[in-house]
Amino acid sequence: MKLYEYMAKGVLAEAGVPIPRGRLCRTPEDAAAACRDLGPVAVKAQVLVGGRGKAGGIKVADTPGEAEAAARQILGMDLKGYTVETVYCEQKLSISQELYLSLTFDPGAKRPMLIASASGGMAIEEVPEKAIVKRGIPVAWGLQPYMAYQVARRLGLGGTLAREFSDLACRLYRVFVRLDAELVEINPLAVVDGHIMAADARLNVDDDAMARHGDLPKTDESTPLEAKVRALGLAFVQLDGDIAVMANGAGITMATLDVMQHYGGKPMNFLDAGGGSAAGPTAEALAILFSTRPKAVLVNIFGGITRCDEVAKAIVQVRQQQPAATDVPLVVRLVGTNEAEGHAILKAAGVDAFRSMQQAAERVVALAGESLPVQSGQ
Amino acid sequence: MSVLVDEKTRIVVTGATGRQGSFHLGQMLEFGTRVVAGVTPGRQGQEVSGVPVYDTVETAVEKHGANAAVVFVPGTLAKDSVMECIDAGVPLVVVVSEHVPLHDAMVINAFAAERGAMIVGPNTYGLCAPSARCKIGIPPNSIFQPGPVGVVARSGTLSYELVGSLTDAGLGQTTVVGMGGDRVAGLNFIDMLKRFERDPETKVVVLIGEIGGTAEEEAAEYVKGMSKPVVAYLAGKSAPPGKRMGHAGAIIERGRGTFESKVSALTAGGAKVAQLPWEVAPLVKEALKA
Numbered sequence: 001m002k003l004y005e006y007m008a009k010g011v012l013a014e015a016g017v018p019i020p021r022g023r024l025c026r027t028p029e030d031a032a033a034a035c036r037d038l039g040p041v042a043v044k045a046q047v048l049v050g051g052r053g054k055a056g057g058i059k060v061a062d063t064p065g066e067a068e069a070a071a072r073q074i075l076g077m078d079l080k081g082y083t084v085e086t087v088y089c090e091q092k093l094s095i096s097q098e099l100y101l102s103l104t105f106d107p108g109a110k111r112p113m114l115i116a117s118a119s120g121g122m123a124i125e126e127v128p129e130k131a132i133v134k135r136g137i138p139v140a141w142g143l144q145p146y147m148a149y150q151v152a153r154r155l156g157l158g159g160t161l162a163r164e165f166s167d168l169a170c171r172l173y174r175v176f177v178r179l180d181a182e183l184v185e186i187n188p189l190a191v192v193d194g195h196i197m198a199a200d201a202r203l204n205v206d207d208d209a210m211a212r213h214g215d216l217p218k219t220d221e222s223t224p225l226e227a228k229v230r231a232l233g234l235a236f237v238q239l240d241g242d243i244a245v246m247a248n249g250a251g252i253t254m255a256t257l258d259v260m261q262h263y264g265g266k267p268m269n270f271l272d273a274g275g276g277s278a279a280g281p282t283a284e285a286l287a288i289l290f291s292t293r294p295k296a297v298l299v300n301i302f303g304g305i306t307r308c309d310e311v312a313k314a315i316v317q318v319r320q321q322q323p324a325a326t327d328v329p330l331v332v333r334l335v336g337t338n339e340a341e342g343h344a345i346l347k348a349a350g351v352d353a354f355r356s357m358q359q360a361a362e363r364v365v366a367l368a369g370e371s372l373p374v375q376s377g378q
Numbered sequence: 379m380s381v382l383v384d385e386k387t388r389i390v391v392t393g394a395t396g397r398q399g400s401f402h403l404g405q406m407l408e409f410g411t412r413v414v415a416g417v418t419p420g421r422q423g424q425e426v427s428g429v430p431v432y433d434t435v436e437t438a439v440e441k442h443g444a445n446a447a448v449v450f451v452p453g454t455l456a457k458d459s460v461m462e463c464i465d466a467g468v469p470l471v472v473v474v475s476e477h478v479p480l481h482d483a484m485v486i487n488a489f490a491a492e493r494g495a496m497i498v499g500p501n502t503y504g505l506c507a508p509s510a511r512c513k514i515g516i517p518p519n520s521i522f523q524p525g526p527v528g529v530v531a532r533s534g535t536l537s538y539e540l541v542g543s544l545t546d547a548g549l550g551q552t553t554v555v556g557m558g559g560d561r562v563a564g565l566n567f568i569d570m571l572k573r574f575e576r577d578p579e580t581k582v583v584v585l586i587g588e589i590g591g592t593a594e595e596e597a598a599e600y601v602k603g604m605s606k607p608v609v610a611y612l613a614g615k616s617a618p619p620g621k622r623m624g625h626a627g628a629i630i631e632r633g634r635g636t637f638e639s640k641v642s643a644l645t646a647g648g649a650k651v652a653q654l655p656w657e658v659a660p661l662v663k664e665a666l667k668a
Contacts, residue, residue: 105480107591107627110487110562125632139488180481182561208626209479211454235624250559250624251533251588254613255655261616262654270617272624302539303518335542336518357539358656 001205002048006088007217008203011179015171018197022090031071032064034089042092043070045077045084048221050202053122055079060092082221093199098188099155100124100132101169103143103176112137112176114148114169118155120188143173164196165189179216180209229288232281234273241266243368244294246286248273248301256300259357265365268294273301283314290318290325295368297328300357303336310338312345312353319349329367333360380507381528381553381573381580382470382496383446387512388414390438390468391429392459393450398474400426402450402516409519410511414442435459435466446470448504448514453477456500460486464495472514473499473558480626483562490564497564501625502556503534509552509579517541517554525550527662528574530567531586532557532593533625536613540586540658547659549666552580557593559625567597575604582607582665584658585649587640589614590628594640598647607665608649611658612640 003011009019023034024046035041045057052058057079061067067089077084100120106113114135119127133154137143148169152162168189176184183204190199205213222230229236235250239257243265247253250272257267271289273282289297301311315332319325331352334342339355346353352367354360389406393399394416404427406413415438416431418424424431432438435447447463449456449471456475463471471490478486478500490497498505504515509524517534521542527549531537534556541554555570557563567585574580585601585608587594594612601608615637617623619630630636641651650665652658 105484105562107561107563107593108566108596110491110564111484139484140492177481180479182480206480208453208477209481212479235622237621237623239618247535249533249535249538250628251531251536251586251613252539254533254588254617254623254628255536255539255611257617258613258615259654267616270621270623302535302542337520356656358654 001207001210001219002221003203003205003217004046004048004219005044005201006046008201009198011175011203012172012198012201015175017168017171018195019201020091020093020197020199022088025071025087025089026085028068028071028075031087031089032068035061035064035067038089038091040092041067041089043067043074044088044090045074045079046086046088047079047082047084048219049080049082052079057084093190093192095188095190095192095199097191099191099196100127100187101172101189102183102185102187103172103181104183106136109136111139112173114143114151116151116155124187137173142177143170145170160194161191161196168196175203179203179213180206182206225288225292229271229285232284234271234281234285236285237270239267239269241268242295243364243370244268244289244292244297246271246273246289246297246299248306252300252302256298256357256361259361260298260365263362263365264370265361265368266370268292283318286315286318287322290322290328294328296364297330298333298360298364299330300333300360301336303334303339306336308334308336308339308342309345312342316345316349316351319351329364331360331364331367333357380510380512381570381577382505382555383507383512383514383553384510385512387446387510388412388442388444389514390415390417390435390442390444390447390463391450392417392435392447392463394418394426394429394431395421395424396450399450403427403429405519406513409513411513414438414444435462435468439466439468444468446472446514448472448474450474453500454479457482457486460497461489464489464493468495470496471498472502472504473497473564474502474504474515475499476501478560480562483560487562487564498555499558499560499564501560502558503537505553505555506551507553508550515556521545522554523550525552526579526581526666527551527584528570528577528580528582529554529584529586530557530570531555532559532588532627533586533613536586539655540584540611543656543659544584544662547663549659549662552577559627561591561627567593568600571597571600571604575606580606582609582662584662585610585644587612588625588628589617589623589630589637589640590625590635592634595643598643598649601644601647601649607668609652609658609661609665610644610649611652611655612637
């Protein structure tokens with residue numbers, strides 16, 4: 001789960017990380033009032049996607065009138081598919097240097113990692129690898145001040161700045177561990193009047209650890225449809241095609257989308273119904289897929305332990321109960337225990353059933369009217 | 379011969395009295411796996427499918443000489459269970475639990491490294507050595523057959539699909555191992571490639587990867603120096619960037635972890651990359667002939 005900038009900054013401030021003064025605003029009038037109190041401000045769109053500066057989501061305002069106008073422009077604006085609902089008005093800084101600092105994990109080394117650079121800011125993606133310092137952190141004892149101080153020296157910082165950098169990095173590490181974060185990023189870490197402060201902040205909390213952070217505010221990037229299916233406890237991603245797909249297991253679901261696309265089909269979604277039984281939530285999810293009026297539906301179940309006859313019964317039942325579903329072509333690929341019985345149940349209900357993933361994918365694409373001309377070669 | 383496990387592997391199941399644990403304990407026994415004990419705190423004295431249950435892993439190891447463990451407890455409790463297994467001296471711990479917090483996975487791995495234990499997972503289906511009749515974890519019993527192919531994968535059901543297609547084509551397996559779909563995993567591709575390279579019975583290796591992270595790119599570097607042929611299949615060609623495709627680790631972030639990057643790295647490393655799932659078995663057959 002990603003936190004908005006203002007939430008992340010609240011967490012950092014509590015941990016003793018210096019941040020600029022700021023205020024969350026929901027209306028242009030709020031922004032004008034914030035500017036009257038704070039002086040010149042940066043009006044910053046609160047969204048969960050990166051790159052908002054380049055996309056026009058940050059504007060500087062010197063007067064309450066300008067702040068109001070900036071907020072009016074930004075509020076309601078579409079930023080990479082997300083509507084801006086709030087802005088954060090923050091005292092304008094005169095920054096002499098922009099650094100970069102983040103804590104994340106290194107999957108190869110299986111431990112946390114500190115990443116820093118003396119050139120931060122909007123162009124961080126273009127900073128050459130050699131200008132970036134990476135430092136692995138031992139899990140058992142965590143980031144020690146001397147480690148962070150070494151990094152500061154390697155960035156070319158000295159004196160007060162190096163000491164402040166080290167102190168700030170250690171505070172950040174404690175937040176990283178305490179909140180089960182997968183990323184804490186400060187970009188830019190700004191030098192203002194000879195001191196460093198977090199001019200921006202990103203904090204992403206591990207979804208698998210949310211149960212132990214019930215006190216954190218909740219944010220949600222899901223589309224309404226994604227929220228509905230995920231509420232059933234299933235992994236779901238909305239895509240921009242028109243053939244709905246359900247399979248069991250993340251890898252096989254990805255492969256099903258790939259195979260369908262290979263034959264010219266356009267997948268509408270990723271839905272992993274899990275390796276377990278087909279009853280309950282899976283049937284509900286299938287019903288939701290039908291309700292989105294796809295051109296066709298493909299269900300790909302490699303059963304193994306799951307019983308195919310039970311899967312088939314559940315599918316047929318959903319189809320009969322959903323009035324919208326009867327005219328949507330449905331193709332099922334079903335392999336596993338009691339396979340023959342499963343196929344018989346599906347065929348009796350007029351559903352195409354296959355043993356081969358290849359045939360099922362070709363069939364559903366044909367039914368949706370999206371087949372590519374036969375390719376030579378592969 | 380098999381890799382990682384053999385006929386002498388004696389397994390303790392943690393979370394043995396739970397719905398998943400008790401069901402799969404029975405399935406493992408049916409496969410022929412030597413499951414010697416179960417563990418659920420507070421349930422000592424009970425039995426699951428005739429296997430005795432104890433309060434602690436320590437007792438199970440003392441009484442039955444368990445030398446491998448499989449963890450079925452819920453994700454947020456997995457760290458404690460895995461550390462208990464390692465502390466009891468179990469050298470191989472297979473973590474089936476899903477949704478293990480990232481920081482817990484890092485702690486587990488640090489502890490395992492300190493004690494010299496091997497972690498498989500989390501979020502893995504486990505592993506199977508058909509000729510040793512040893513299956514640890516949750517894959518369906520019916521898909522395996524002894525033979526010359528070593529398989530290492532990130533995804534579970536995709537492994538079942540592809541292992542099933544190998545078996546259907548008469549291509550049995552030495553050992554099939556799932557690394558799990560999480561971002562921080564214990565055993566990785568290279569750990570397994572090294573073992574397959576050394577194992578005299580393994581003639582071909584199948585590597586099943588997916589988008590996200592750089593594990594496949596790192597594996598490709600090792601493949602370059604291997605004497606045995608490697609056939610790869612990668613899922614996620616059609617996945618958009620920035621979206622988590624079911625597995626925590628299956629996400630293209632900041633341009634990293636793309637399908638194209640993995641295909642080109644593995645191809646450059648000398649692996650044959652199958653474009654479609656059903657091309658894997660024919661490519662393995664070809665590699666065996668060469």
